[in-house]
Amino acid sequence: MLASANTMAQFARGESAEPMGIVEVAGGKLSAEVISGGIRAFKGVPYAAPPVGELRWRAPQPAYSWKHVRPATRFGPRAMQLPIFGDMNFRSKGVSEDCLYLNVWTPAKTAQERRPVLVYFYGGGFVAGDGSEPRYDGESMARQGIVAVTVNYRLGVFGFLAHPELTKESPNHASGNYGLLDQAAALQWVRANIAAFGGDPKHITIAGESAGSYSVSAQMASPLAKDLLVGAIGESGSLLGLQPMPSLAQAEQTGVAFAATVGTASLAALRALPAQQLLEATGKPGAPRFSAIVDGYFLPRSPAEIYAAGQQARVPLLVGWNSQEMSAPFLLGEAPPTAQNFRNAVQKLYGDRAAEILKLYPANTDVEAEQSATDLASDRFIAYSTWKWADQHLQTSGQPVYRYLYARPRPAMTPAMGNATSGLAGGITKGNAAAPVAPPARGAVHSAEIEYALGNLDSNKVFAWTPEDYQVSKTMQAYFANFIKTGNPNGPGLLAWPPARAATGGPVLRLDVKPQVEPDQTRARYLLLEPK
Structure with a gap:
């Protein structure tokens, strides 16, 4: 549903029925959900193009633009996932490969304010989770004067499959880690657009729990994201574990073996499979677990080596x-x-x-x-x-x-x-x-x-x-x-x-x-x- 004609007329005159009711980002204009107490929520904001068709298993691409004011009042679809964890309660409607959306809660009254920004990554073992979960809701943090953001990212086989053909076609000579690349793209989007919500693009703190905490440790280590941060919060988990992370070569072989189990002999055939069929294949006994790897691009070296060399983001860390x-x-x-x-x-x-x-x-x-x-x-x-x-x-x-x-x-x-x-x-x-x-x-x-x-x-x-x-x-x-x-x-x-x-x-x-x-x-x- 488009914004009302009256609201559009007010916007054209430089007015707004509510402060911060409409903002303009790289893709177009967004209208907010107004919450009591002056908080505004912008839900289901696309930060990258839908990773479907030929974009399945590619690095995230820029979001498509839109012409009219886009109502940002509903959460976007959650990433493809099976019902795994009993504590997850979603407010989004259904799963989809078209999942690269984020949500913003802001206390700012004007775009001229420069509020500190929190970007939170959900947990779920890189196989489940969603930015719509009520436990991650940003309204309470917004009431503390913070612009809060939750980010959806690809999961499981859609977010972490590596394969020799994917590596060959990649301009970065890497495959896998698409979920982490999604997060980095979201951080780039926040850096470029958060000022429209009254946030400070130079004051971004990232946080997460479990797989979200692993993600924080990864974004701090990656040259794609580490310079965007002023602080980090990790709740239970990191990529510096007891077992070494898989290499790209190891993960490629896992991908080849998985492709064989679903009866495909080529990347084109894999991309042509219905998303639901791929998802169900990952839930069968003996199916591999797809997660973060040392791909040589997002992670040039293992996180353990990066941190030991002091090459991570040198920012304050709150962790436990x-x-x-x-x-x-x-x-x-x-x-x-x-x-x-x-x-x-x-x-x-x-x-x-x-x-x-x-x-x-x-x-x-x-x-x-x-x-x-x-x-x-x-x-x-x-x-x-x-x-x-x-x-x-x-x-x-x-x-x-x-x-x-x-x-x-x-x-x-x-x-x-x-x-x-x-x-x-x-x-x-x-x-x-x-x-x-x-x-x-x-x-x-x-x-x-x-x-x-x-x-x-x-x-x-x-x-x-x-x-x-x-x-x-x-x-x-x-x-x-x-x-x-x-x-x-x-x-x-x-x-x-x-x-x-x-x-x-x-x-x-x-x-x-x-x-x-x-x-x-x-x-x-x-x-x-x-x-x-």
Whole structure:
């Protein structure tokens, strides 16, 4: 639906029924959704051309222009994905290859303002997620004086397939990493257009959780994006993990093998396959997992090498993880969490290094073993990579690093949820109606901090939030907002959060009902886990 004739006439006279109601970007004019309190949201804004047809598996191209005022009041389609995670709640309608849209929430009254900008990348393992998820909604951050942006990017086989023919046709002699290239293109778009929304194009902070945090570590390392940033926030995860990233050659062979499973012998045939058929093929048993690679273009070298050489974006970094990123069954399977079962699992994983591991992950009692199994599972899953990122940046960037440990367990679920139990990423599973209600988690599970950090507790109807939860959210969001504005999380009314020190990796801010500054308790564990 086009803007009304009256609104158009006001625009032509240089007026507007609402301040910032219509903005002009590279492709044309956009009309906003007006939110109470002076916030305006621009949803479903195209930042690149639809990556369909011949543009499937190509670097993002400039968005097409439009002639009339485009209503920016609905989220664009989400990237192609299977229904994987139970905690994802989408406000977009359906999946599509035509997914390269972003959303902007602005508190600015005029385009002459220069507000700090937050660009947030969603999580979901590079196989799921969307900028429309309520937990990432930018309205609350906009009320803190920040122009907030969420970005859709390609996922799974559509976002990360590498193939020799793709590499050959590429002017960059690379393939894969299309999802990361989408993010970089979105950052370029923000740099070029955010002033129209009252944002400061020279003050862009990027943030994300899980795969979004991996993305932040990647954009900081890439020559395509690192010079666009003034700060970065990483919540649980980075590309500096325990396992080396696949090379382009390795990923190409994975792509060739996948093409064979769907019965295609050429790139043209692959591009001709229906998107849904490709998507369903990735969900079959034994299908490969497509993710970020060292492609020689977006990532000229491995992130570990880039950070070790100090060639990443040299900007302040706020980074941390949660107290229970993973649970004991990740290591133990269906075996009970006893001391003996944990020792057996460590022996199987580490062989002649098992005794060393057990010194730092002790198992003298069953209770201690369950906690050690939880810690080791969390470290192997995501905590180590986040620590390594923080530590390398601290060693080579010359910029402050602020480390947190998020420790507030979610409260009990609302009575309406019955006997549901929480899953890995905050998703829920409903069991037998006669079964007892599961107790709250012992720690802060993976993804639990998102709604707190972005001020969006009310968007999650699963949990019975308490006044203490709202206080934690107020505190955490204040730290984040201060960092986005100044590169320093500290501010009036907050416990002083000192930057980490290169020699020790600490101190660490423990975020809970009563925040505390603590020495780093985990450095020895991560040094032990370092690949030899």
